[in-house]
Amino acid sequence: MDQPVPLSADHHDPFAKPGALTPVGSEPIVRVADLQKFYGDNHVLKGVTLEVYPRETICLIGKSGSGKSTLLRCINFLEEPTVGLIEVDGLRVDADPLRARNRQHQEQIRQIRLRAQMVFQEFNLFPHMKVIDNLIEGPIRVKGVSRDQAIATAENYLAKVGLAEKRDEYPGRLSGGQKQRVAIARALTMEPKVLLFDEPTSALDPTLVGEVINVMEELAHEGATMIVVTHEMAFAREAADRVYFIEGGQFVEVGPPDQVIEDPRDPRTREFLARTFGKAHVPA
Amino acid sequence: MSEAARGGPAGARNEYDLTLARPEDIVRRVAVHRARSRRRFRTIFLLTWLVLVGALVIALAQSGKVDPAFIGKWGPFILGGIPVTLFVSVVSIIFAVVFALFGALGRLSGNPTIYAIATLYVSLVRGTPLIVQIIFVYLALPQFGIVLDPLTSGIFALSFNYGAYLTEIFRAGVEAVPRGQREAAAALGMQERSIMRRVILPQAIRIVTPAIGNDFISMTKDSALVSYVTIEEVFWRANNAGTQTFRNFEALMIAAVVYWVMTIVLSFGQERLEKRMAQSDVRV
Numbered sequence: 326m327d328q329p330v331p332l333s334a335d336h337h338d339p340f341a342k343p344g345a346l347t348p349v350g351s352e353p354i355v356r357v358a359d360l361q362k363f364y365g366d367n368h369v370l371k372g373v374t375l376e377v378y379p380r381e382t383i384c385l386i387g388k389s390g391s392g393k394s395t396l397l398r399c400i401n402f403l404e405e406p407t408v409g410l411i412e413v414d415g416l417r418v419d420a421d422p423l424r425a426r427n428r429q430h431q432e433q434i435r436q437i438r439l440r441a442q443m444v445f446q447e448f449n450l451f452p453h454m455k456v457i458d459n460l461i462e463g464p465i466r467v468k469g470v471s472r473d474q475a476i477a478t479a480e481n482y483l484a485k486v487g488l489a490e491k492r493d494e495y496p497g498r499l500s501g502g503q504k505q506r507v508a509i510a511r512a513l514t515m516e517p518k519v520l521l522f523d524e525p526t527s528a529l530d531p532t533l534v535g536e537v538i539n540v541m542e543e544l545a546h547e548g549a550t551m552i553v554v555t556h557e558m559a560f561a562r563e564a565a566d567r568v569y570f571i572e573g574g575q576f577v578e579v580g581p582p583d584q585v586i587e588d589p590r591d592p593r594t595r596e597f598l599a600r601t602f603g604k605a606h607v608p609a
Numbered sequence: 610m611s612e613a614a615r616g617g618p619a620g621a622r623n624e625y626d627l628t629l630a631r632p633e634d635i636v637r638r639v640a641v642h643r644a645r646s647r648r649r650f651r652t653i654f655l656l657t658w659l660v661l662v663g664a665l666v667i668a669l670a671q672s673g674k675v676d677p678a679f680i681g682k683w684g685p686f687i688l689g690g691i692p693v694t695l696f697v698s699v700v701s702i703i704f705a706v707v708f709a710l711f712g713a714l715g716r717l718s719g720n721p722t723i724y725a726i727a728t729l730y731v732s733l734v735r736g737t738p739l740i741v742q743i744i745f746v747y748l749a750l751p752q753f754g755i756v757l758d759p760l761t762s763g764i765f766a767l768s769f770n771y772g773a774y775l776t777e778i779f780r781a782g783v784e785a786v787p788r789g790q791r792e793a794a795a796a797l798g799m800q801e802r803s804i805m806r807r808v809i810l811p812q813a814i815r816i817v818t819p820a821i822g823n824d825f826i827s828m829t830k831d832s833a834l835v836s837y838v839t840i841e842e843v844f845w846r847a848n849n850a851g852t853q854t855f856r857n858f859e860a861l862m863i864a865a866v867v868y869w870v871m872t873i874v875l876s877f878g879q880e881r882l883e884k885r886m887a888q889s890d891v892r893v
Contacts, residue, residue: 401796403792403795403796426719435798435800438795438796438797438798439798442796442797443793443796445789445792445793445796447789449787449789449790449792449793450793451790451793451794451808451812452812453811453812453815462797462799462807463797463798463799466799466803466807467797467798467799467803468798511797515797515798
């Protein structure tokens, strides 16, 4: 199976690939075409193609080290991909590792990030700022929104994640679940086209996972476009339109959750799910 | 039923006998015991200091070689140098922090020229004696038409010197801010400058504040060196009083005690500041 992967994205139609399911009558809001990533000699992503349509929720699942987080981090260029292209809401940026520090390339990357906001596993709230200041920093500094407007928006999203009363707390005084909900609100205040979630519940105490998942499910049902790297199969089953199982830097199986999770066809997917669920997994 | 029959305190033979005590009594007695040994430790510590210092003072007084009248006559003159010492130290540490801020940014810069300048600064300053730098500024620069008054040259040399040492501390402080902070700010779409100014530096400064305190305390002692450029601080006054009266022992003893007491007071203040910062420390 490990055939050499072509290093050029141009010699065939990158979107003509299995896994790129095309709903009728809409344009994808995120395209990832033939994305490859090397860390030195380590070939982490071996040509990944992905399309996400507006209002869809996509779950990326797979073992640790399979490349799922790397893929997500490539979408907003926190990792510079080696080969391939990324398109978010009509803005296309080609992988260009040689000119990664180039000013024009950096500006394009910044524009991609404004469209695709990231929620991190470790929350990464700014500890020296109050919750409200965490939320208005981006809109004021980056989007040039007026302070009053930014505060109004921030309070709105803070209420949405159920933390209106924590407005003037410092992050250090919040629980893990609360921190992550603030982090989600911070991403929302930038009013992005797509939300990227990088294992948002993996750093949480098990009892706190639910409150974060609830917020995410609510967002998914309201029609936010989300790409979620997760181990929470219950969330994938409940909220995902499609699930991508990734292993060894390639998609192995793609489909709706009741197929990929409940009735996996590829033996590698089956093995992964069996290990994730343990013996308790009884396909419905 | 009597106390003893129930196994109450009446059954105990002495305060260390816990055989018949109830658990809550044991807890209370352990707490009392701990508090008592802490007090005992502190009392013995203070007594030891008192005995040692007292013995020294008495021995000196009995020796007949020390003139107690000197203290009354010249003491106020030497103590009058304290404000000068403190002024030089405070102003110098402020400028040192400014030098260090630019130095650290240079040491972290990707621009080879800026990096080279910052590295040259650190290398040059740390590779030459402070006393040489102080006298150089005062005596050597005038050869090139740069004439600075004593106070200016003393403060400049001290802050230039301490700035180089603090540069490395600041650089380490910036690098100690977790990587996720930079990523979160970049993912919001913030530009390099705002990331540094709004997210990284405020946290780095918090990290290095204890080090600045330490350097300030060393500065109060090293400020004795500016007496060489005729700034009338504590050591200059002691030295002059001593040589004029041929009572060097008394004069230098007073200067030493002044520096010692100043550092004790400053260390105490720093300890309290650090404790307060630890309490309000808000880490994610």
